[in-house]
């Protein structure tokens with residue numbers, strides 16, 4: 001695996017990789033890699049000839065008081081995992097390669113960036129869209145892969161890629177979960193043993209609510225019940241539990257076409273997110 005830390009090295013390495021006429025996939029990450037990330041790399045090998053990953057803990061998507069400094073950065077382990085997974089290139093830019101002196105541009109995707117995590121983390125999706133636009137222009141992949149775990153992020157990136165005419169495919173990859181249903185996340189490392197046990201209430205509440213809604217249960221009542229279950233498990237505050245259209249992310253009060261049930265809640269100092277498909281039968 002080639003490691004690039006400057007744009008000059010990146011461009012040379014990408015040109016060499018693509019010189020055989022093969023396609024290139026990009027898996028953007030913030031590192032602290034787990035099996036969820038590795039599922040994106042595995043899928044990338046299926047959809048492209050060459051695979052690049054990026055690791056960059058992007059400061060502009062963290063709000064004030066969030067965990068930018070505490071975010072785990074196990075660089076050597078991450079490199080070893082990507083190498084073992086057959087990654088051809090790791091783009092691990094120096095911050096000055098992403099945000100050089102005088103950087104003044106923001107990419108804002110209206111609509112899908114609003115509500116849900118957009119309300120709880122003001123400016124977060126501006127930071128995500130801006131850095132992902134930069135990563136696309138830097139690596140110039142033919143396809144980029146993102147996890148459904150960050151469902152609103154995936155919708156924001158799809159909208160941005162379409163609106164800004166990025167000439168690449170966006171592939172969403174299903175959420176990889178622990179045996180008790182908890183979605184793998186780098187932030188799970190912050191959980192104490194007790195919090196980790198309680199955290200399984202999040203996927204459980206979503207799955208029970210999805211079943212109730214599919215069976216014809218009232219959406220408002222069902223969402224309130226899910227919130228109460230999360231609070232009983234020790235989540236506080238529950239930022240949201242909402243049913244949205246699966247494509248547009250517009251709020252849904254009746255299940256008439258494929259929808260997505262999304263939630264975010266804090267347990268101790270850790271904010272967890274999750275979502276599940278809710279499809280009418």
Ligand SMILES: Nc1ncnc2c1ncn2[C@@H]1O[C@H](COP(=O)(O)OP(=O)(O)OP(=O)(O)O)[C@@H](O)[C@H]1O
Nearest residue numbers: 029030031036146147149150175176184185186187
């Ligand atoms: N459990 C998972 N299953 C599938 N994809 C995942 C999973 N967790 C993260 N991803 C995807 O990996 C990519 C990189 O995510 P990131 O590096 O932020 O990891 P993370 O575990 O989501 O970390 P965080 O705790 O910051 O949310 C994103 O596209 C994200 O959706």
Ligand SMILES: CC(C)(CO)[C@@H](O)C(=O)[O-]
Nearest residue numbers: 028029030058128131150
């Ligand atoms: C897409 C991303 C790499 C942009 O920093 C990040 O938001 C993430 O890891 O999901």
Ligand code: BAL
Nearest residue numbers: 030061062124150153
């Ligand atoms: N996994 C999305 C990145 C973030 O929470 O900042």
